[in-house]
Amino acid sequence: MVAMNETALREFLVSDFPQADGQYRVERLTDDGLILRLVVDHMHLRPGGTVSGPAMFGLADVAVYLAILSRIGPEALAVTTNCSIDFMRKPEAGRDVLCDVRLLKLGRRLAVAEAHLTSDGGSEIVARASMTYSIPPARDAG
Numbered sequence: 001m002v003a004m005n006e007t008a009l010r011e012f013l014v015s016d017f018p019q020a021d022g023q024y025r026v027e028r029l030t031d032d033g034l035i036l037r038l039v040v041d042h043m044h045l046r047p048g049g050t051v052s053g054p055a056m057f058g059l060a061d062v063a064v065y066l067a068i069l070s071r072i073g074p075e076a077l078a079v080t081t082n083c084s085i086d087f088m089r090k091p092e093a094g095r096d097v098l099c100d101v102r103l104l105k106l107g108r109r110l111a112v113a114e115a116h117l118t119s120d121g122g123s124e125i126v127a128r129a130s131m132t133y134s135i136p137p138a139r140d141a142g
Contacts, residue, residue: 056085
């Protein structure tokens with residue numbers, strides 16, 4: 001069940017996280033998650049011309065967050081409670097990085113996901129993250 005489509009997710013990012021505007025683009029929702037693009041520019045690079053680890057971590061974190069919101073709706077207070085990330089190889093120079101998220105568990109209070117990052121047009125995984133999010137309890141409508 002999709003609670004927020006690509007357009008709603010983009011609008012949510014712009015309104016609640018304006019600092020991220022233009023950095024990320026939802027490519028598409030999938031049956032079990034979504035694919036998010038990091039639009040790479042100079043602020044994401046480290047010496048040697050490759051995408052930095054913090055930029056890749058940020059991509060994975062935002063992608064998992066949006067995958068969860070796509071299922072539960074706009075909940076700004078869902079937060080990362082755990083992350084493990086493996087950086088396996090350098091992303092290809094001059095290319096955006098894509099993050100393919102698969103939601104493994106989506107409960108009322110916790111969500112668990114796996115994220116695979118690849119260079120745009122490439123097939124090799126450059127990083128893999130396992131993330132857990134805490135979902136705040138539903139607010140009473142009263």
